[in-house]
Amino acid sequence: MKKFLPLILLIILIIFPLVYKNAYYQHLMILVFIWVAIGSGWNVIAGFTGQVSFGDAAFFGTGAYTAGLLAHHFQISAWWGMAFGGIMAMAVAFPFGWICFRLRGAYFALASLALNEVCRHIATIAEPLTQGMVGILIMPSFLSKIPYYYIALAIAIFSVVFVQIVMKSKWGYYFLSIREDQDAAESLGIDTHRYKMVSLNIAAFLTGMAGALFMNYMGFIDPEVVFSLHDISIMAILVGIVGGVGTIYGPPVGAFVMVCVHEFFRTGFFGLFKGMAALTGSDFLIVAAKYISQAHVLGFGILVVLVILYLPNGIVGDWNKLFGRFFSIKKKEAAT
Amino acid sequence: MILFEVKNLVKHFGGLAAVNNVSFQVEKGEIFGLIGPNGSGKTTIFNCISSYYPVTGGNILFKDQDITSLKTNKICKIGIGRTFQVVKPLGRLSVLDNVIAAAFSKAKTKHEARDVAMETLEFCGLLHRKEIIARSLPIGERKRLEITRAMATRPELLLLDETAAGLNPTELDEAIDLIKKIRDKGVTIIIVEHIMKVIMTISDRIHAINFGQTIAQGVPKEVSNNKAVIEAYLGEEYAHG
Numbered sequence: 001m002k003k004f005l006p007l008i009l010l011i012i013l014i015i016f017p018l019v020y021k022n023a024y025y026q027h028l029m030i031l032v033f034i035w036v037a038i039g040s041g042w043n044v045i046a047g048f049t050g051q052v053s054f055g056d057a058a059f060f061g062t063g064a065y066t067a068g069l070l071a072h073h074f075q076i077s078a079w080w081g082m083a084f085g086g087i088m089a090m091a092v093a094f095p096f097g098w099i100c101f102r103l104r105g106a107y108f109a110l111a112s113l114a115l116n117e118v119c120r121h122i123a124t125i126a127e128p129l130t131q132g133m134v135g136i137l138i139m140p141s142f143l144s145k146i147p148y149y150y151i152a153l154a155i156a157i158f159s160v161v162f163v164q165i166v167m168k169s170k171w172g173y174y175f176l177s178i179r180e181d182q183d184a185a186e187s188l189g190i191d192t193h194r195y196k197m198v199s200l201n202i203a204a205f206l207t208g209m210a211g212a213l214f215m216n217y218m219g220f221i222d223p224e225v226v227f228s229l230h231d232i233s234i235m236a237i238l239v240g241i242v243g244g245v246g247t248i249y250g251p252p253v254g255a256f257v258m259v260c261v262h263e264f265f266r267t268g269f270f271g272l273f274k275g276m277a278a279l280t281g282s283d284f285l286i287v288a289a290k291y292i293s294q295a296h297v298l299g300f301g302i303l304v305v306l307v308i309l310y311l312p313n314g315i316v317g318d319w320n321k322l323f324g325r326f327f328s329i330k331k332k333e334a335a336t
Numbered sequence: 337m338i339l340f341e342v343k344n345l346v347k348h349f350g351g352l353a354a355v356n357n358v359s360f361q362v363e364k365g366e367i368f369g370l371i372g373p374n375g376s377g378k379t380t381i382f383n384c385i386s387s388y389y390p391v392t393g394g395n396i397l398f399k400d401q402d403i404t405s406l407k408t409n410k411i412c413k414i415g416i417g418r419t420f421q422v423v424k425p426l427g428r429l430s431v432l433d434n435v436i437a438a439a440f441s442k443a444k445t446k447h448e449a450r451d452v453a454m455e456t457l458e459f460c461g462l463l464h465r466k467e468i469i470a471r472s473l474p475i476g477e478r479k480r481l482e483i484t485r486a487m488a489t490r491p492e493l494l495l496l497d498e499t500a501a502g503l504n505p506t507e508l509d510e511a512i513d514l515i516k517k518i519r520d521k522g523v524t525i526i527i528v529e530h531i532m533k534v535i536m537t538i539s540d541r542i543h544a545i546n547f548g549q550t551i552a553q554g555v556p557k558e559v560s561n562n563k564a565v566i567e568a569y570l571g572e573e574y575a576h577g
Contacts, residue, residue: 168446169446170440170446170449173433173436173437173440173449174437174440176426176428176429176433176437177426177429177437180425180426180427180428180429181424181425181426181427183388183420183424184420184424184425184426184485185426185437186408186409186412187386187408187409187412187417187418187420187486188409188412188437188438188441188485188486188489189409189412189413189438189440189441189442189489190409190437190440190441191407191409192409
């Protein structure tokens with residue numbers, strides 16, 4: 001049963017847009033797929049290699065801007081950005097990793113946070129190239145969401161399968177060794193600097209590709225959107241932590257949960273607050289309805305606290321704990 | 337044949353000379369003991385050899401090749417394996433995965449790495465524990481895992497840093513047997529050890545240091561009767577008595 005679970009899930013996901021034609025839910029699923037790719041990338045560098053990155057938006061934004069600028073300046077289809085976006089993100093990751101992998105632990109995380117901000121400022125200031133805060137607008141290729149849905153699904157599957165293949169290879173063993181003990185890894189003949197670079201570049205490629213897809217799908221980007229610290233970098237970490245750090249299927253689960261939570265807040269609990277405000281006319285609820293959509297970061301914070309307290313290995317990592325307890329209660333009830 | 341040589345090794349930490357002008361040669365196939373009281377610089381010498389610390393002065397030669405400035409991972413690649421005094425298992429990986437990760441340093445494919453790992457686990461007597469998570473091993477077996485991992489990199493020279501410390505008498509005998517077995521396989525060993533039972537029974541030659549300087553060198557019997565060594569370990573009165 002467990003063996004066929006991914007296959008069954010895959011079939012459901014392929015059939016989903018054909019059966020369920022609501023564009024809103026298709027849109028949400030596309031976002032989930034983009035987050036699967038970003039989360040998988042983050043998981044390679046942070047989850048498997050143990051080098052926590054707060055700068056995924058730097059790669060995401062680079063990918064998105066590569067696609068956007070190709071279309072904007074050279075009239076090349078933004079879909080080429082899917083290939084070049086990943087490569088450009090690697091071009092950012094390479095010098096960054098080369099220098100900053102001399103740092104360990106929290107210091108590397110701080111450096112990656114700085115990279116995020118540096119990229120955002122460059123995109124804002126370099127107006128002749130990026131149009132700064134005006135952003136870049138391209139014509140979407142498709143009117144229907146279905147083509148985007150399948151492309152995003154393909155990217156998501158590629159990310160998960162690719163990470164799985166990498167983790168079963170020599171690289172995977174090296175990444176895990178570096179995570180567990182860098183000194184021991186070095187004494188076992190592992191060039192830790194080099195393999196941390198490999199890991200970062202894989203992460204950057206997947207994230208950059210997701211960024212290019214985002215550009216194609218959304219049709220509009222500006223620095224505040226694609227280089228956003230809390231909406232991209234922190235969200236990537238949350239996808240990893242909630243789903244399960246260092247697990248293959250963690251990012252897909254985390255992406256699904258986080259997009260749901262994000263949407264839950266964005267819509268003000270599916271319009272609950274707006275409805276209540278209209279019904280009661282209470283000033284408090286009107287204000288609350290206005291601001292609740294901004295409060296998703298608060299919601300993320302609470303979620304992370306709960307996950308770290310009760311599921312330190314994430315939903316996938318603690319799957320047995322989560323559902324084992326559930327089933328054991330049922331069994332006990334049946335026994336009595 | 338001289339396999340390994342340390343020439344006038346000097347290592348300063350700020351103003352402190354942790355290792356001061358130490359030289360020794362290790363013959364191929366022997367077990368070379370390195371002894372000295374706490375803080376005398378034994379582990380520092382190991383860390384200099386495996387390039388965790390840059391040396392202040394002197395040369396380290398392996399097979400007539402200067403390896404003083406090689407990086408740690410290259411040191412392993414050319415055939416010098418080491419264990420750590422404070423064991424460093426890859427905690428959340430299984431014992432087998434720990435050894436596979438090490439075996440990749442010489443093996444080309446995963447299949448080959450796995451074969452090397454299984455073989456080494458059997459050789460070191462840890463095969464029955466292969467599925468266990470490394471973190472949950474008791475200390476004796478963690479030390480054994482350190483040796484197994486180092487052996488999986490197929491070294492010609494093995495640096496053992498206090499592998500017998502903290503073991504009970506039975507485990508101690510097993511450790512001695514294992515070290516002899518490794519020597520019989522043709523691997524040269526440099527061993528740092530405090531437990532005299534171990535170092536005196538297995539070493540072919542011993543080099544004693546104190547305050548980073550050589551105080552005696554020779555076969556175990558000579559060194560254990562050497563005045564300076566007794567003084568360093570037991571105090572001046574014993575040396576004269």
